[in-house]
Amino acid sequence: MDWLNAIVQGTLLGGLYALFAAGLSIIFGVMRLVNIAHGDLIVLAAYLGLTITMLLGIHPLVALLVLVPVMALIGYGLQRLILNRTLGEDILPPLLVTFGLSVIIQNALLEVYTADPQKLQAGALEIASLNIGGLAIGYLPLLMFVTAVIVIAGLQFIFYRTALGRAFRAVSDNQDIAQLMGLNRRHIFAVAMALSLAVVAIAAIFLGTRTSFDPAVGGGRLIFGFEAVIIGGLGNLWGTLAGGIILGVAQAIGAQLHPGWQILAGHIVFLAILAVRPRGLFPRMDG
Amino acid sequence: MADPVLQIRSLDAFYGDFQALFSLDLEVASDGVIAIIGANGAGKSTLMRSISGMLQNRPDSILYQGEPIGGLRADQVAGKGIALVPEGRQLFPSLSVEENLIIGGRMRRPGPWSLAAIYDLFPILQERRHQASTSLSGGQQQMVAIGRALMANPSLLMFDEISLGLAPVIIRQIYEVLPKIIATGMSAIIVEQDISKALEVSSHVYCLQEGRVSLSGQSDTITREQISEAYFGARSDHGLA
Numbered sequence: 001m002d003w004l005n006a007i008v009q010g011t012l013l014g015g016l017y018a019l020f021a022a023g024l025s026i027i028f029g030v031m032r033l034v035n036i037a038h039g040d041l042i043v044l045a046a047y048l049g050l051t052i053t054m055l056l057g058i059h060p061l062v063a064l065l066v067l068v069p070v071m072a073l074i075g076y077g078l079q080r081l082i083l084n085r086t087l088g089e090d091i092l093p094p095l096l097v098t099f100g101l102s103v104i105i106q107n108a109l110l111e112v113y114t115a116d117p118q119k120l121q122a123g124a125l126e127i128a129s130l131n132i133g134g135l136a137i138g139y140l141p142l143l144m145f146v147t148a149v150i151v152i153a154g155l156q157f158i159f160y161r162t163a164l165g166r167a168f169r170a171v172s173d174n175q176d177i178a179q180l181m182g183l184n185r186r187h188i189f190a191v192a193m194a195l196s197l198a199v200v201a202i203a204a205i206f207l208g209t210r211t212s213f214d215p216a217v218g219g220g221r222l223i224f225g226f227e228a229v230i231i232g233g234l235g236n237l238w239g240t241l242a243g244g245i246i247l248g249v250a251q252a253i254g255a256q257l258h259p260g261w262q263i264l265a266g267h268i269v270f271l272a273i274l275a276v277r278p279r280g281l282f283p284r285m286d287g
Numbered sequence: 288m289a290d291p292v293l294q295i296r297s298l299d300a301f302y303g304d305f306q307a308l309f310s311l312d313l314e315v316a317s318d319g320v321i322a323i324i325g326a327n328g329a330g331k332s333t334l335m336r337s338i339s340g341m342l343q344n345r346p347d348s349i350l351y352q353g354e355p356i357g358g359l360r361a362d363q364v365a366g367k368g369i370a371l372v373p374e375g376r377q378l379f380p381s382l383s384v385e386e387n388l389i390i391g392g393r394m395r396r397p398g399p400w401s402l403a404a405i406y407d408l409f410p411i412l413q414e415r416r417h418q419a420s421t422s423l424s425g426g427q428q429q430m431v432a433i434g435r436a437l438m439a440n441p442s443l444l445m446f447d448e449i450s451l452g453l454a455p456v457i458i459r460q461i462y463e464v465l466p467k468i469i470a471t472g473m474s475a476i477i478v479e480q481d482i483s484k485a486l487e488v489s490s491h492v493y494c495l496q497e498g499r500v501s502l503s504g505q506s507d508t509i510t511r512e513q514i515s516e517a518y519f520g521a522r523s524d525h526g527l528a
Contacts, residue, residue: 166390169381176341177377179361180370182394182439 010252018244039222233280398440
């Protein structure tokens with residue numbers, strides 16, 4: 001029963017990792033940009049969420065109504081003003097600039113919010129649970145997982161069923177020819193980053209209600225996100241969800257074996273999959 | 288003659304420090320069809336890149352409907368009604384055949400071309416519309432590339448090396464429909480290695496050599512001897528108009 005419990009809880013946690021990963025996956029897919037600051041942007045969003053809940057006295061989930069558009073705007077501006085200037089043949093400038101951005105965000109958060117751990121208060125939702133055949137399933141983890149599935153399904157819809165998705169894929173395929181279709185790649189990239197940070201906002205609220213956070217935890221979230229993307233296969237959104245679940249389950253089983261092995265078990269499974277399937281479990285089929 | 292749709296006036300084009308075009312002059316009459324011929328490296332592709340905005344130049348070196356466009360980005364030029372069928376087709380591999388066509392029409396310029404009109408022109412594309420564009424034969428891919436450009440309802444359509452790498456029977460089919468397409472009301476620039484095809488469909492021809500116009504004239508009066516001189520630079524006194 002303990003093992004079954006570990007697998008179920010790990011699966012639900014995997015939803016959170018998939019949310020971390022989805023934003024990374026979007027921008028890597030559209031503009032081949034590896035955003036080193038992604039984890040710190042999640043933490044930034046969590047702090048902004050904290051400020052919004054405190055200022056307006058609202059529930060963290062309600063704060064999403066404000067936080068999602070705010071993060072999307074930040075994403076659009078960040079891409080237009082800074083990141084677009086780094087994109088080109090050379091892949092080093094975007095890595096360096098997002099790394100610098102990561103340092104800047106961490107230090108700005110320290111300056112404004114101090115190093116004290118913070119938490120978003122979700123009230124009764126945090127401890128309420130559903131009892132299914134002896135397994136206690138928390139409402140919050142369940143909500144987290146369902147949200148992840150909805151977000152991935154929504155992104156899948158945007159990418160494959162809408163004009164915006166066509167533009168994303170066209171720009172990703174061939175920037176020069178996409179420009180000939182009247183697509184301004186600078187704008188398309190900025191919209192992709194806005195979408196990425198909108199997902200970051202959702203991930204941040206769940207991160208902040210599930211555990212405490214401080215300005216230094218971004219790096220770890222980035223690693224979990226990366227691992228989920230790579231396990232699932234680059235450019236495959238459902239694969240990213242599967243990657244998140246595999247990572248979550250591996251961590252939960254590791255923790256079941258020994259409390260100190262939680263994080264290690266996730267990394268070991270990641271390395272094992274990378275060794276056997278270097279392109280991930282479900283790589284996108286491209287011609 | 289009506290005002291030209293495109294006027295190129297002493298265009299110099301550069302890749303970094305390397306100059307690819309030298310003081311080039313060229314004109315496309317309204318509803319006219321010109322052909323551009325020349326050896327590899329003569330500057331044909333650079334000229335296409337310059338007009339389409341993929342390569343930016345001095346603004347007034349390229350006038351489109353009287354308006355300077357030499358300094359605009361490719362997406363801005365496309366919005367004004369200039370479309371390009373690029374060399375090597377360059378379809379979007381992640382998009383299906385139909386999506387490739389739809390994205391060509393995303394600017395919603397008014398005109399005769401729509402999905403239905405393209406499928407009417409190339410019925411095979413309707414059968415294959417949900418397939419990946421990369422799964423088609425070379426000739427069918429060229430039809431998609433032409434359809435994608437037509438979907439923009441351009442006033443000026445440029446074809447860059449459309450017969451390159453295609454079987455002769457396919458080339459013949461494409462050149463059979465080309466005049467019909469152009470007759471729906473647009474000007475065209477045809478860049479072509481196949482000189483007889485180029486002369487057949489155009490009213491005016493320009494030959495480029497080493498980034499300069501080495502010959503220009505009426506397609507029906509120009510002689511093979513003139514062309515081979517202009518093409519290979521056999522004599523130094525080229526440049527008759």
